[in-house]
Amino acid sequence: MINVAVLGYGTVGSGVVEVIEKNKEEINKKSGEKLNIKYILDLRDFPGDPYENKVVHDVEIIMNDPEVQVICETMGGIHPAYEFSKRALLMGKSVCTSNKELVANHGPELIRLAKEHKCNYLFEASVGGGIPIIRPINYSLTAEKIDGITGILNGTTNYILSKMAAEGAGFEEVLKEAQEKGYAERNPEADVEGHDACRKIAILSSLMTGKNVKYEDIYTEGITKITAADFVYARALERSIKLLAMSRECEDGSFYAMVAPFMIPVSHPLYSVSGVFNAVFVHGNMLGDSMYYGRGAGKLPTASAVVSDVVDCARHIGKTIMCFWDDEDVKQANVEHIKHRFFVRTKAALEKEAVDIFGLIRVVVADVKDEYAFITEEMSEREFKEKAQKLGCVINRIRLES
Amino acid sequence: MINVAVLGYGTVGSGVVEVIEKNKEEINKKSGEKLNIKYILDLRDFPGDPYENKVVHDVEIIMNDPEVQVICETMGGIHPAYEFSKRALLMGKSVCTSNKELVANHGPELIRLAKEHKCNYLFEASVGGGIPIIRPINYSLTAEKIDGITGILNGTTNYILSKMAAEGAGFEEVLKEAQEKGYAERNPEADVEGHDACRKIAILSSLMTGKNVKYEDIYTEGITKITAADFVYARALERSIKLLAMSRECEDGSFYAMVAPFMIPVSHPLYSVSGVFNAVFVHGNMLGDSMYYGRGAGKLPTASAVVSDVVDCARHIGKTIMCFWDDEDVKQANVEHIKHRFFVRTKAALEKEAVDIFGLIRVVVADVKDEYAFITEEMSEREFKEKAQKLGCVINRIRLES
Numbered sequence: 016m017i018n019v020a021v022l023g024y025g026t027v028g029s030g031v032v033e034v035i036e037k038n039k040e041e042i043n044k045k046s047g048e049k050l051n052i053k054y055i056l057d058l059r060d061f062p063g064d065p066y067e068n069k070v071v072h073d074v075e076i077i078m079n080d081p082e083v084q085v086i087c088e089t090m091g092g093i094h095p096a097y098e099f100s101k102r103a104l105l106m107g108k109s110v111c112t113s114n115k116e117l118v119a120n121h122g123p124e125l126i127r128l129a130k131e132h133k134c135n136y137l138f139e140a141s142v143g144g145g146i147p148i149i150r151p152i153n154y155s156l157t158a159e160k161i162d163g164i165t166g167i168l169n170g171t172t173n174y175i176l177s178k179m180a181a182e183g184a185g186f187e188e189v190l191k192e193a194q195e196k197g198y199a200e201r202n203p204e205a206d207v208e209g210h211d212a213c214r215k216i217a218i219l220s221s222l223m224t225g226k227n228v229k230y231e232d233i234y235t236e237g238i239t240k241i242t243a244a245d246f247v248y249a250r251a252l253e254r255s256i257k258l259l260a261m262s263r264e265c266e267d268g269s270f271y272a273m274v275a276p277f278m279i280p281v282s283h284p285l286y287s288v289s290g291v292f293n294a295v296f297v298h299g300n301m302l303g304d305s306m307y308y309g310r311g312a313g314k315l316p317t318a319s320a321v322v323s324d325v326v327d328c329a330r331h332i333g334k335t336i337m338c339f340w341d342d343e344d345v346k347q348a349n350v351e352h353i354k355h356r357f358f359v360r361t362k363a364a365l366e367k368e369a370v371d372i373f374g375l376i377r378v379v380v381a382d383v384k385d386e387y388a389f390i391t392e393e394m395s396e397r398e399f400k401e402k403a404q405k406l407g408c409v410i411n412r413i414r415l416e417s
Numbered sequence: 418m419i420n421v422a423v424l425g426y427g428t429v430g431s432g433v434v435e436v437i438e439k440n441k442e443e444i445n446k447k448s449g450e451k452l453n454i455k456y457i458l459d460l461r462d463f464p465g466d467p468y469e470n471k472v473v474h475d476v477e478i479i480m481n482d483p484e485v486q487v488i489c490e491t492m493g494g495i496h497p498a499y500e501f502s503k504r505a506l507l508m509g510k511s512v513c514t515s516n517k518e519l520v521a522n523h524g525p526e527l528i529r530l531a532k533e534h535k536c537n538y539l540f541e542a543s544v545g546g547g548i549p550i551i552r553p554i555n556y557s558l559t560a561e562k563i564d565g566i567t568g569i570l571n572g573t574t575n576y577i578l579s580k581m582a583a584e585g586a587g588f589e590e591v592l593k594e595a596q597e598k599g600y601a602e603r604n605p606e607a608d609v610e611g612h613d614a615c616r617k618i619a620i621l622s623s624l625m626t627g628k629n630v631k632y633e634d635i636y637t638e639g640i641t642k643i644t645a646a647d648f649v650y651a652r653a654l655e656r657s658i659k660l661l662a663m664s665r666e667c668e669d670g671s672f673y674a675m676v677a678p679f680m681i682p683v684s685h686p687l688y689s690v691s692g693v694f695n696a697v698f699v700h701g702n703m704l705g706d707s708m709y710y711g712r713g714a715g716k717l718p719t720a721s722a723v724v725s726d727v728v729d730c731a732r733h734i735g736k737t738i739m740c741f742w743d744d745e746d747v748k749q750a751n752v753e754h755i756k757h758r759f760f761v762r763t764k765a766a767l768e769k770e771a772v773d774i775f776g777l778i779r780v781v782v783a784d785v786k787d788e789y790a791f792i793t794e795e796m797s798e799r800e801f802k803e804k805a806q807k808l809g810c811v812i813n814r815i816r817l818e819s
Contacts, residue, residue, distance in 0.1 A: 034560050034703050044627075045559040047739065139557070145704040147557030154556055155541070155549030157447040158436050158724035225446075284710065287689055301436050301721040302547040305711030306696075308686060309704060319703040322560035330739065337449065337732065 017048045017329045020077040022099055023090035024057040024070065027113050027140070030318025031087050032066055035325075042322065046329035053083055078102055085328045087321050088112040097121055104128040104136060111324035113140035113317050119214040119230045122221060123342045130335045137324035137336075142215045143168065143293045145316025146309040147323075152222050152297065153338055159299030161223045165261040165416070168215040170291035170311040171199045171206035172238050172258040176276075177289040180255055185243045198291065208237035209258060209274040216260035219295070220272050223262060225339040228272060234350040236275040244383050245411055248358065251381035252390075254278040255286055259416060271348040277416040278358055351397040356417075359403070360388045360410040372402050386410065418451045419731045422479045424501055425492035426459040426472065429515045429542070432720025433489050434468055437727075444724065448731035455485055480504055487730045489723050490514040499523055506530040506538060513726035515542035515719050521616040521632045524623060525744045532737045539726035539738075544617045545570065545695045547718025548711040549725070554624050554699065555740055561701030563625045567663040567818070570617040572693035572714040573601045573608035574640050574660045578678075579691040582657055587645045600693065610639035611660060611676040618662035621697070622674050625664060627741040630674060636752040638677040646785050647813055650760065653783035654792075656680040657688055661818060673750040679818040680760055753799035758819075761805070762790045762812040774804050788812065 019035070021028045035042060035050055043049045054077050055069045064070075074095075077083055086103045088110055090096045096117050100110045104125060112118065118125075118138045129136040139149045143166070152161065167173050171193065178189045190207065193199035205211045217230035238258050249256050257279055262272035279286055284306055288294040293311025298304050310316040327336065358379065361369055366387045370376065376389040391399065403409045421437070423430045437444060437452055445451045456479050457471045466472075476497075479485055488505045490512055492498045498519050502512045506527060514520065520527075520540045531538040541551045545568070554563065569575050573595065580591045592609065595601035607613045619632035640660050651658050659681055664674035681688055686708055690696040695713025700706050712718040729738065760781065763771055768789045772778065778791040793801065805811045 038560060038562050038703065041562050042560055044741065045739065146707055147553045150557045151549045151553060154729070155552045155725055156721075157728040158440060158444055158721045160440050160443050282689070284689060287684070287686060299721070301440065301717040303712050303718065305548055305709070307707070307709060309707035315703040316705065319558075319560045319701065323557055326559040327556070337447065339446065 016051050017046065017084050017332070018051050018053040018082045019085045019087060019325060020054040020056065020083045021052060021087045021089060022056045022074070022096070023088070024055050024059070024061065025089065026314045027317050027321065028055070028087065028089035030314040031089060031321050034315060034318045034322045042326060046326045048329050050325060050329065053080070074099055078106060083108055084332060085109045085111065085325050087325065088114055089321065090114065091116070093117055093120060100125055100136070101128060104132055104134060107132045107134050109135040109137070109328040111137045111321050111328060113321050115141040115211070115214045115218065119217045122218065123227050123340050126338050126340050127342070133333055133335055135328050135331060135336055137327060138218070139324050140317045140320035142218050143295055143307070143309070144170070144311040144313060145319045146293055146295065146307050146311065148219070148295050148307050149222065151307060152219070156297065156299055156302070159301055161297055161299050162264040163262070163298035164216070164219050164223055164295065165259055165285070166216065166219070166295040167257055167285055167288050167293050168260045168295070168311065169206055169212040169258060170293060171203065172212070173288065173293070174198050174291050175207070176238060176241065176256055176258065179241070179243065180246050180249070183243055183246065186239060186241055207239055209235040212258060212260040213274045216262055216272055216274060220262040220345070221340045224264065224270060224345050226341050226343045226345045228262070228345045228347070232347045234273040234275070238276050240411060241276055242411065244360070245413060247383055248360070248379050248381045248388055249278055251379060252278065253281045256413060257285060257288070259285070269348040270345050271350065271353055273350060273353065275414060277414050279416045283416070352395050354393050354395050356393050356415040357391045357399050358388070358413045358415060359391060360386050360412070361406060362408050362410070363387045365406060365408060368406055372405050390415065418453050419448065419486050419734070420453050420455040420484045421487045421489060421727060422456040422458065422485045423454060423489045423491060424458045424476070425490070426457050426461070426463065427491065428716045429719050429723065430457070430489065430491035432716040433491060433723050436717060436720045436724045444728060448728045450731050452727060452731065455482070476501055480508060485510055486734060487511045487513065487727050489727065490516055491723065492516065493518070495519055495522060502527055502538070503530060506534055506536060509534045509536050511536040511539070511730040513539045513723050513730060515723050517543040517613070517616045517620065521619045524620065525629050525742050528740050528742050529744070535735055535737060537730050537733060537738055539729060540620070541726050542719045542722035544620050545697055545709065545711070546572070546713040546715060547721045548695055548697065548709050548713065550621070550697050550709050551624065553709060554621070558699065558701055558704070561703055563699055563701050564666040565664070565700035566618070566621050566625055566697065567661055567687070568618065568621070568697040569659055569687055569690050569695050570662045570697070570713065571608055571614040571660060572695060573605065574614070575690065575695070576600050576693050577609070578640060578643065578658055578660065581643070581645065582648050582651070585645055585648065588641060588643055609641055611637040614660060614662040615676045618664055618674055618676060622664040622747070623742045626666065626672060626747050628743050628745045628747045630664070630747045630749070634749045636675040636677070640678050642813060643678055644813065646762070647815060649785055650762070650781050650783045650790055651680055653781060654680065655683045658815060659687060671750040672747050673752065673755055675752060675755065677816055679816050681818045685818070754797050756795045756797050758795050758817040759793045759801055760790070760815045760817060761793060762788055762814070763808060764810050764812070765789045767808060767810060770808055774807050792817065
């Protein structure tokens with residue numbers, strides 16, 4: 016029997032308990048042992064809950080119980096999740112988490128501690144919700160040199176952009192609706208400004224490089240400036256607008272990561288990833304592209320990923336599963352040198368100047384009044400910025416992903 | 418150091434050697450040991466090949482060398498691959514294979530032998546080429562009750578159908594072109610009749626159920642009867658025609674699997690899986706749908722999957738990785754009871770009869786002369802067959818997947 020403690024009985028934590036209960040037959044079989052929820056840590060009481068008598072308010076009870084071998088940290092936030100995780104690992108208890116913020120901030124340290132104490136720090140649920148992506152990178156693509164990852168990693172923004180594309184509505188209007196439906200938080204900044212996707216691509220990029228990719232250094236642009244008019248142009252181009260999180264190891268050994276809205280063509284497999292779904296594209300030097308797709312959030316999908324980590328811990332009691340994510344920070348290339356094509360909207364009156372300044376461009380014809388829109392050749396962020404400044408007026412600009 | 422022997426220096430076998438050589442830095446790091454190709458078994462000699470001096474013609478040399486811990490069986494076919502694999506496992510040597518025929522025929526026995534001799538029989542490359550799918554099912558979706566798998570599992574037929582869709586060409590014409598380009602075999606039967614996809618869905622279904630799904634019992638229909646006219650209708654319906662391999666565990670506990678061409682809508686994530694790409698959709702009771710997409714064949718993608726198995730073996734020397742695939746055969750439901758909607762083409766003259774016999778139907782309007790085409794309500798295969806017989810003339814019929 017493997018005794019499990021769940022820290023935090025909120026959405027994901029209660030999902031973990033539900034998944035372990037509902038699928039106990041499969042899970043116990045695949046664990047090779049019976050999983051037993053011994054404690055649930057929460058500040059609140061849950062009178063009437065079937066697990067009421069498992070609820071404890073003092074983390075010491077869990078830490079001091081040598082029978083507890085696996086801990087599900089589903090609290091979120093850095094403190095006290097960090098301190099609790101660290102203490103557990105120091106005592107040889109494995110930790111499974113859905114906490115992307117903690118993993119992005121302290122991943123290498125916690126992974127090292129797990130190794131030193133012959134247990135595991137696993138975080139499948141921290142990226143892409145229920146989509147298996149951490150384990151495919153760590154266990155499956157082991158014969159590959161992975162050199163690129165491109166993902167739709169945030170369900171809230173993908174829901175908003177999908178709605179804007181389908182209904183021609185504006186950002187504020189759709190955001191409000193998403194908030195009413197519970198798809199967006201009251202304070203939506205972490206999602207719509209791209210911070211959530213940024214932490215997730217930092218985690219994936221760290222696993223890709225084997226070193227530490229600091230999320231603070233990743234260029235991050237949200238979707239708040241995307242308008243209904245942008246989608247009119249996107250349709251005319253047979254493209255959609257998606258918030259992409261990407262990272263690349265270039266041939267010269269340099270590395271960059273960025274989060275920003277991109278226009279992607281209908282032929283791109285990420286094009287049809289709609290609503291709250293997430294998808295991650297991984298490029299390897301032997302396999303080429305592979306993609307992983309599914310529900311990027313939600314109680315049960317996220318809990319399912321946490322429990323799959325628990326099963327992995329149960330299968331590896333006393334043994335640390337390999338995971339390469341060193342303390343050493345990756346040097347990130349200056350974003351100014353990264354090249355893309357740009358979709359640009361300017362005033363109709365500036366048509367001649369646009370052609371003079373940007374040279375070879377492709378005009379985008381769509382039913383938007385008083386505007387002139389075009390697509391540039393591939394150029395660096397810096398070159399684009401200089402030319403845009405010269406032009407004087409850019410209503411909006413969106414990068415293109417071919 | 419882990420000594421590896423490769424059985425069969427053909428396309429996949431030489432790919433294995435190439436992948437291990439090219440990505441040795443990553444692979445050795447992820448294995449935790451240096452991989453060394455000690456022998457290559459082939460009937461031929463390879464003068465001038467950099468691995469020329471590793472080639473042996475006698476399998477005894479490999480079997481009797483206690484230093485060989487992992488064997489890559491990339492010979493294909495049942496004999497002597499079966500005998501060689503069995504002997505290796507009996508001696509505690511792990512076997513990694515791309516041989517779907519052997520896995521579909523003797524999987525449970527070879528997995529059991531591996532377990533009994535504390536080694537591994539791994540077969541990631543046998544389904545979906547380079548796409549990680551066996552390991553996601555066995556290692557990642559461990560908290561799920563998987564109740565459905567739907568895949569595009571054969572690159573040749575997907576290439577042919579994609580070409581027919583894009584160019585309006587007929588089956589024979591595109592097959593000939595695919596043969597010239599090397600995308601289809603001179604004897605294309607195994608692909609175009611669905612046998613290859615059938616073996617692959619048998620393997621996936623066995624892992625889904627934990628029991629043995631006999632491929633001989635799976636209803637299998639190929640793509641040879643699909644015509645250019647079918648695609649005219651498909652376009653009118655905003656659908657495409659794909660060869661799907663599917664299996665389902667129904668709520669009443671019954672199980673069925675089938676391989677057949679299906680019309681799928683543009684909104685279906687498998688719709689945009691084109692050319693030689695493969696994709697597998699997995700449905701779990703907690704996660705819902707997840708999808709795995711990538712190159713389903715080809716030298717390096719397939720070899721990459723074989724080598725990822727070798728890495729897994731290296732990480733688990735002396736220990737068998739859990740895999741649930743028992744000897745016991747799954748009882749497959751009679752295909753006659755399976756329900757689908759059907760797209761049906763008949764003579765224009767039979768319009769009235771069609772409506773009389775099939776009742777509520779949706780007429781499909783497309784530019785095909787002298788025909789009347791419609792979509793039925795959901796009905797069982799048997800009911801459809803009876804009604805079609807009553808109608809007297811069915812030019813073609815294709816199942817719909819919603």
